[in-house]
Amino acid sequence: MTVLANMTRPKTQEPERRCIVSGETAPKHGLLRFVVGPDDVIVPDLGERLPGRGIWVSADLKSLQTACAKKLFAKAAKAPVTVPEDLSARVEALLVKRCMDIIGLARRSDRLVFGYDRVLEVLEHGGAGIVLIALDAGGGRHDVIEDAKNVPVSGGLTSLEMGEASGKGVVSFLTIQRGGLAESLLRECTRLTGFRPAEMDVNK
Secondary structure: OEEOOOOOOOOOOOOEEEOOOOOOEEEHHHEEEEEEOHHHEEEEOOOOOOOOOOEEEEOOHHHHHHHHHOOHHHHHHOOOOEOOOOHHHHHHHHHHHHHHHHHHHHHHOOOEEEOHHHHHHHHHHOOEEEEEEOOOOOOOHHHHHHHHOOOOEEOOOOHHHHHHHHOOOOOOEEEEEOOHHHHHHHHHHHHHOOOOOOEEOOOO
């Protein structure tokens, strides 16, 4: 097994935040924000829009599970809080939705190309901002990864999820033209792969 090629994080000058699990400070794009909501319940704020003091956790399942198990949310909030039992599942579902919403926006703005042959064609002529390969993609992954070269390649979604977002039944390969949508999708997919590891055998 090998990690999906070219997995990169967006290069930004965004502010840094400290993970309550590791204690390390890192750019916000690699972290998840939570706030204490109504009734002192921990609420994920992945869009970073909700009021209140942010509590930050590295964007991976193990870190979030550790934060829950060790009651680190209460420690960070300096008050008793309720952590939903399904918080990890909620976060994963929200990340999936954010990825799918971005793909939908790209489709409506004619910046989305999907399908094995068409993605290879776009890569050949340049202009791709990101290539997304479904977790359950069949053959052809190696060719797409090889042709991507300096284009970020990511995963995280299934072919059914990519298909729904693209307005089709099943989509295993897609690309979005360079720009803000491609950068946003890379960020969300990178965070999602912390919950859905993007390991695959690129030789299949």
